[in-house]
Amino acid sequence: xxxxxxxxxxxxxxxxxxxCHMSFLDIDEHLFELLERIEFDRxxxxxxxxxxxxxxxxVEGGVCNAENVHVLREFRAxxxxxxxxxxxxxxxxxxxxxxxxxxxxxxxxxYRSRPGLARxxxxxxxxxxxxxxxxxxxxxxxxxxxxxxxxxxxGEAIWKFLSDLVNGRTPxxxxxLLHFD
Amino acid sequence: xxxxxxxxxxxxxxTAVGSTPDRLLQILVGLQSRLDYLPPALISRLAARxxxxxxxxxxxxxxxxxxxxxxxxxYRVRFSDNIVDRMLGSEALSEAMCARLGVxxxxxxxxxxxxxxxTSCTGMGDQGPALLVNDRAIGRLDPQRVSEICDLILHDxxxxxxxxxxxxxDDNIRRADALLTSHLAPGSALAAAMALGREGWLAQVQASxxxxxxxxxxxxxxxxxxxxxxxxxxxxxxxxxxxxxxxTFKDRVLLHRHAELVFEGMTLAAWATGARxxxxxxxxxxxWLRPRLEAVLAARRAAGLLGAGILGATGFDFDxxxxxxxxxxxxxxxxxxxxxxxxxxGTPRIRPPFPVTHGYLxxxxxxxxxxxxxxxxxxxxxxxAAFAASGTAQSAGxxxxxxxxxxxxxxxYEYPFGVSIQQVLDDCGAVDVLAVQVGGASxxxxxxxxxxxxxxxxxxxxxxxxxxxxxxRDIFEVARNFVHFFAHESCGFCTPCRVxxxxxxxxxxxxxxxxxxxxxxxxIDWLDRLLKNASHCGLGSSAPNPVVxxxxxxxxxxxxxxxxADFQPxxxxxxxxxxxxxxxxxxxxxxxxxxxxxxxx
Numbered sequence: 001x002x003x004x005x006x007x008x009x010x011x012x013x014x015x016x017x018x019x020c021h022m023s024f025l026d027i028d029e030h031l032f033e034l035l036e037r038i039e040f041d042r043x044x045x046x047x048x049x050x051x052x053x054x055x056x057x058x059v060e061g062g063v064c065n066a067e068n069v070h071v072l073r074e075f076r077a078x079x080x081x082x083x084x085x086x087x088x089x090x091x092x093x094x095x096x097x098x099x100x101x102x103x104x105x106x107x108x109x110x111y112r113s114r115p116g117l118a119r120x121x122x123x124x125x126x127x128x129x130x131x132x133x134x135x136x137x138x139x140x141x142x143x144x145x146x147x148x149x150x151x152x153x154x155g156e157a158i159w160k161f162l163s164d165l166v167n168g169r170t171p172x173x174x175x176x177l178l179h180f181d
Numbered sequence: 182x183x184x185x186x187x188x189x190x191x192x193x194x195x196t197a198v199g200s201t202p203d204r205l206l207q208i209l210v211g212l213q214s215r216l217d218y219l220p221p222a223l224i225s226r227l228a229a230r231x232x233x234x235x236x237x238x239x240x241x242x243x244x245x246x247x248x249x250x251x252x253x254x255x256y257r258v259r260f261s262d263n264i265v266d267r268m269l270g271s272e273a274l275s276e277a278m279c280a281r282l283g284v285x286x287x288x289x290x291x292x293x294x295x296x297x298x299x300t301s302c303t304g305m306g307d308q309g310p311a312l313l314v315n316d317r318a319i320g321r322l323d324p325q326r327v328s329e330i331c332d333l334i335l336h337d338x339x340x341x342x343x344x345x346x347x348x349x350x351d352d353n354i355r356r357a358d359a360l361l362t363s364h365l366a367p368g369s370a371l372a373a374a375m376a377l378g379r380e381g382w383l384a385q386v387q388a389s390x391x392x393x394x395x396x397x398x399x400x401x402x403x404x405x406x407x408x409x410x411x412x413x414x415x416x417x418x419x420x421x422x423x424x425x426x427x428x429t430f431k432d433r434v435l436l437h438r439h440a441e442l443v444f445e446g447m448t449l450a451a452w453a454t455g456a457r458x459x460x461x462x463x464x465x466x467x468x469w470l471r472p473r474l475e476a477v478l479a480a481r482r483a484a485g486l487l488g489a490g491i492l493g494a495t496g497f498d499f500d501x502x503x504x505x506x507x508x509x510x511x512x513x514x515x516x517x518x519x520x521x522x523x524x525x526x527g528t529p530r531i532r533p534p535f536p537v538t539h540g541y542l543x544x545x546x547x548x549x550x551x552x553x554x555x556x557x558x559x560x561x562x563x564x565x566a567a568f569a570a571s572g573t574a575q576s577a578g579x580x581x582x583x584x585x586x587x588x589x590x591x592x593x594y595e596y597p598f599g600v601s602i603q604q605v606l607d608d609c610g611a612v613d614v615l616a617v618q619v620g621g622a623s624x625x626x627x628x629x630x631x632x633x634x635x636x637x638x639x640x641x642x643x644x645x646x647x648x649x650x651x652x653x654r655d656i657f658e659v660a661r662n663f664v665h666f667f668a669h670e671s672c673g674f675c676t677p678c679r680v681x682x683x684x685x686x687x688x689x690x691x692x693x694x695x696x697x698x699x700x701x702x703x704x705i706d707w708l709d710r711l712l713k714n715a716s717h718c719g720l721g722s723s724a725p726n727p728v729v730x731x732x733x734x735x736x737x738x739x740x741x742x743x744x745x746a747d748f749q750p751x752x753x754x755x756x757x758x759x760x761x762x763x764x765x766x767x768x769x770x771x772x773x774x775x776x777x778x779x780x781x782x
Contacts, residue, residue, distance in 0.1 A: 124765035143748035
């Protein structure tokens with residue numbers, strides 16, 4: 001018998017726009033129902049900085065820099081079930097539009113070549129994460145258990161997905177809930 | 182675009198092959214062979230001339246790999262890239278040719294003279310490594326012959342002036358049975374069938390229990406009857422000579438040695454169905470066979486075996502035209518083939534309706550394999566019962582096998598259905614066998630514990646390919662070659678196949694590149710099921726077969742490539758930061774990533 005306890009859920013937005021998180025909040029009053037069954041670990045909703053052992057990790061956004069890689073690995077290491085939430089996590093999405101450009105040329109264009117720059121140099125503070133040469137969907141960097149498409153997935157889709165997961169059903173999102181734009 | 186195509190040339194081609202939109206592919210093939218490529222201005226002019234959208238013309242030209250929308254050289258050299266050609270050393274020979282001619286693979290030489298690339302199996306597995314240069318085939322390549330070819334190219338010798346022995350192709354018939362020993366005088370089978378009347382002839386075909394030799398094994402008489410009884414006056418007979426399945430070449434030998442039988446079989450199908458027009462769809466790789474085939478057709482017309490009133494029978498009018506493909510495996514699927522015959526991209530149709538009711542231009546159409554049609558001549562000569570007497574309960578008659586790979590005597594073998602795989606291996610001189618790929622890339626991988634199994638529809642069905650791999654071979658690389666083949670040949674119409682074959686290729690390459698993780702095997706398994714169940718046509722649904730079979734029967738070949746217990750990216754994460762490090766001048770600890778966790782060794 002699996003103990004009846006609240007499931008711990010962590011969420012994060014990597015190279016995303018927080019649109020998927022906004023859509024998550026769109027489940028409105030279901031949040032109260034959900035909170036009967038779950039508690040949040042690391043999430044923009046809690047401001048916990050590092051994730052501990054969790055049951056479910058929801059990841060919005062793709063992987064565009066070294067920090068994204070560290071955070072994603074922390075999620076994978078701690079979450080029993082890892083979910084790619086939304087188009088960017090699944091395909092790279094809008095940020096991946098830079099993938100056909102050389103990242104060096106991009107940095108040069110933005111920080112060195114533009115007219116009117118006072119101190120023209122690419123920022124090199126060690127506090128800043130370095131950019132990867134390409135933006136990757138999260139499943140190219142860690143193993144991912146589920147994918148919930150949509151830009152963003154609707155609140156209803158997220159609610160259906162999470163209630164399936166919390167209640168022990170293999171998540172099944174079909175028909176009108178499964179839309180891509 | 183500065184290339185000016187003379188109007189007279191366009192007119193000449195249109196006059197020769199027809200000027201309606203359904204002739205578009207033949208028009209493009211004709212122009213390509215005269216111009217070496219199809220310049221944009223020509224595409225526009227053709228569209229205007231045929232009264233169709235430019236996008237349609239460009240869409241067709243872009244679909245077929247032997248048609249070029251950009252300059253591709255006066256000599257277009259394509260090395261056959263089937264695994265059997267590779268095993269015979271094709272890659273090293275291709276590298277040598279590139280080095281000698283100073284070109285990179287797949288790129289046009291600076292002087293615009295030559296482009297060297299690869300193509301799917303050219304049907305020369307028994308005499309590889311093989312290549313195509315423009316529309317001619319050359320086999321038995323070795324360093325000396327490659328050097329000779331380089332000399333000819335460097336001296337700009339026209340293909341027509343190359344030594345004929347370069348183009349000599351062997352039939353390599355190693356075992357002949359009923360079909361390959363039949364010495365039928367042209368017209369004799371037809372006369373016998375006509376003497377029975379159309380009904381009587383169909384009754385013999387039914388009694389023969391003949392099934393299609395192209396792979397699917399549909400009962401020929403049922404197909405012919407359905408076409409005959411379908412509404413519509415105009416009926417069509419199509420011979421599928423798009424022998425694209427890697428490792429298959431028996432149709433090439435039939436067309437080379439026994440074209441009479443094939444055309445007579447088509448005429449027998451016309452007698453049964455009432456068809457008045459016939460097409461031989463000849464794969465572009467076999468374009469070199471065309472002059473011979475046209476000569477046979479001309480002789481048959483002269484002898485009254487084709488044309489109006491065949492053998493003096495009023496109302497029995499039938500003729501055959503040859504239609505060239507242009508390098509698209511999917512066109513071997515019968516509905517793609519019909520699309521291609523109609524001058525379109527070779528995208529498979531939704532079935533039903535089936536070609537027997539809605540085929541070429543919507544008319545009831547019989548599409549049969551080369552070997553199937555040839556076999557009907559034996560039924561006409563000996564009767565259906567005699568034909569059904571050999572073979573097995575569900576597989577009457579004989580089967581031609583194209584045997585290649587690790588054996589002493591590759592070539593074409595004709596056996597009665599029911600022959601065991603071990604028997605075939607013994608006959609072709611194969612020893613120390615690791616696996617046999619029966620039926621080509623889309624077929625089945627047979628391991629030694631199954632060598633007692635028999636070639637027959639009720640056990641191991643086969644379209645004819647029989648590729649042998651001995652214990653020196655890496656079966657993973659065999660499967661990976663086939664996966665690349667399917668990704669290349671996917672027509673792009675349906676997402677499961679277009680994306681699925683590309684993803685499967687990505688996983689196989691990931692394993693080959695040393696990034697393999699256990700999770701990949703689970704993902705491959707999932708992709709295999711997706712391709713099998715969700716694809717639009719047989720290409721997608723059979724694309725995972727080599728992986729499914731080798732994972733089941735040769736799993737250690739995959740497990741050996743697993744470097745990580747859980748998951749490993751296909752790319753070097755730290756390397757992905759290199760450009761940013763360079764731009765920022767950073768090299769601190771935070772400017773690096775470890776490339777993975779969970780390394781097994």
